[in-house]
Amino acid sequence: MGDVMDDILKIFFEECDELLPELERGLGEISEEESSQETINAIFRAVHSIKGGAASFGLDRLVRFAHVYESALDGLRSGKVEPDQAIIKTFFLAMDVLSDLVAEAKHTGDEVDEGRIDENVRKLEAIIGQGGDAPASSEVGETPVPEDFTPVTVDLGGFDFDDHAEGFGETPPQRLTVTFRPHSELYSRGDDARNLLLGLQELLPVEEAGAMDVVCSTQELPALVDLPAEDARLGWTVRLPEPPGSALEEDIQAVFDWVGDVCDFQIARDGQAGEAVEPEPAEDAAVQEDVPVVPVPAEMVESVPQADPAPSAPASAPASAPAKIGRKREQNASIRVDIGRIGMLMDMVGEMVIGQASLESALTRDGALYDPELLKRLAVIKTLTRDIQEAVMAIRAQPVRNVFQRMQRVVREASSLANKDVALVLEGEETEVDRTLIENLTDPLTHMLRNAVDHGIESPQARQAAGKPAQGTIWLSARHRSGRILIEIRDDGGGINTRRVLQTAIKRGIVASGASLGENEINELIFAPGFSTAETVSDLSGRGVGMDVVKQAIQNLGGRVNIQSTPGKGTLFTLSLPLTLAVLDGMLIECRGSTMVVPVSSVVELVTVQMKKDVYTIPDGSHVVSVRGRCIPLIYLGDELTLPEENGTQEEPHHMGRAGEEGQMIVLVVENEAGARAALVVDGVRDQAQVVIKSIEKNYRQIKGVSAATILGDGSVSLILDVSTLIVSATKRVDTRALEAIAERAA
């Protein structure tokens, strides 16, 4: 029983995970005055359900609080309490307490402070008082039944238990007894008695799956020493109810159709309907020395505990289970799958991509037998692999809604601590992202939003003085853009105070005093380790983690952070993250004998430029190239990555000399999320391929300009370039004013 209750408790916590966001959504709608009676009912029901469930498990602290909360909401529901902003705020805060109490019960959160509970209870009771009702009794679960209610006895005469179906106009369910004994051929053919049992069980509606009695007959089983390993000596007797109107007998026949020749089998119908309800074990001579019940695996018998209350078909019916013929069954909309299994699938798809690339490489290698027919078929497999990979990714994808909604609370708490009035507007909550990303986004987002409230949004007084509404707004949005997900955190606050940031950075020794930095570079300083401009370490952002940690977390996910700030208008943080952490489309390039991968998503174009005509040297000595009238910094990839010269003896005096004999160079124009471009000078472009991302940090360490590694089709290891870092380092070197001047000249 204990285990059963533990399982149900898990279900209850899953329900809480669904009910709490529902509550939050509902309260949000009320505060935006979009609510209907249905919304209010849903809010009430959420709290009510949490209370009811908690009561069943003796979670007293949770019950007590939920009870008061529920009573307060009841005033709202009955219209006695008019929801003003103060009341809604109380409800929001109470929701936070409630969700902390749930976490406490789950042992995933700290114990909730008694004082905080009391304070919220007092506020809720004030609302209850407003509704004109007496304050909620602290007695929980008092019987709501009036004193004078007398339970109504049912007239047992109305239920003839011997023929209980009377009045239903249906035949009573009968029980069928199936006896079968597989021959050893059944097993040698690769079938299994288990599949037959499962097949029988599938004939029953899920909620009656437990009503099937299975008895295994072991009387023919010899002593262990005499047991021939390949003989079949077991038989089974199965009794199952036949729902009225169903053609159970035919269905059972169908189950055994497959094995009729390798199995003794018969179906018997119970004679009297009188025994119909009580399932007594069959007193069959064949099964007298029976082992008790049920060799069917437990997960097949009881419907798997799950939050989706719709009856589900067994999740993993073996493919070889006998087919059900002409039988309609209830389809469930979703199943729960262990995330580990999907992860495994994802890994295997990764290996498949590598394996297929290696096959392709073997087939197209110089000297290999060229067979167009073979290649054509390989192309089909390639398409399939890609489809499978996308399908697996879709399984792992989840909308960002849950993480985003959690941020409402973060902003609420942060603004109340900072004495600011801030609204968080969510956009694109439906955007789907890989689950791993979602899990790892919570902390960085929390921190960035706290920062936005703490440092971004000004105090109400300052806002009003600046002619803005006293309430600040933060927008949190998500959307897909060219194979990546962009998450934006925008506020309408004061923007980054570059002067102060620079002063602090100099004070902390992050930059040398007297350094002249551009605005963007100054903004970037807030990501520097050890940087914090807060004059007093506030409760909020000053928790020992700075923006450098945020940036690191985002980079670990293969993402990047970008800042744009307009003084007086606000700040925009853009997080750009890959959709998946597993596979990417890459362009294979050659550089000084190494093959490297550039993510296709960051490649703008591939052009051949003329050394003399298109490349300019700017005063600081670095080079830019003019592509379609736009000047772009050149990156000599080999130098940038300090790759050894291919031919060590050959001295190359300067970059310019690296251009081909004809004065031509191949450049790859690449772009980062902020729209900054650079031109990578490469020796050649080999191919375009799907590559599986393998972390090098896990195996080696982080390398500047390289984001990860991969294994190519020929089995060689190749580096995946971190285009954004390369661009940043190139643009840092180049004075943008010089670029503009050259662009003008070129035009």
Added chain:
Amino acid sequence: MPSASQIRALIVDDQASIRQVLASHMAALGFKGVVQRKDGKEALDYLETNPIHLVISDFNMPGMDGLALLEAVRSNPKTAKLAFIILTGEANAGLVQKAVAAGVNNFLAKPYTVAKLKETLEKVFGPIR
């Protein structure tokens, strides 16, 4: 005197945890094959084709609530006579009055103990073995 195993029971509640707790308590009392449905509409669909002696239903459910289910059960001659117990955690006198008027057999207040459940059932069916 009915045996618990003879009584075919249907539990209606939108919360899976509540249903399962109740089902396991009923199993402890000897009930067999207790059926679960998550709202009034699903329960009515089930009652349409399956003979049931006892419905234990929650009050507050999305869609069709417990009171509406009770009224529908009583208004259908096929199901009018079955025993109907309302499971409630809510002290709402108005709803209780309506349920009494609609012909509820008994109430079971949440949280309850197995003993309380037995007592509630016995007030409806008489002693249960």
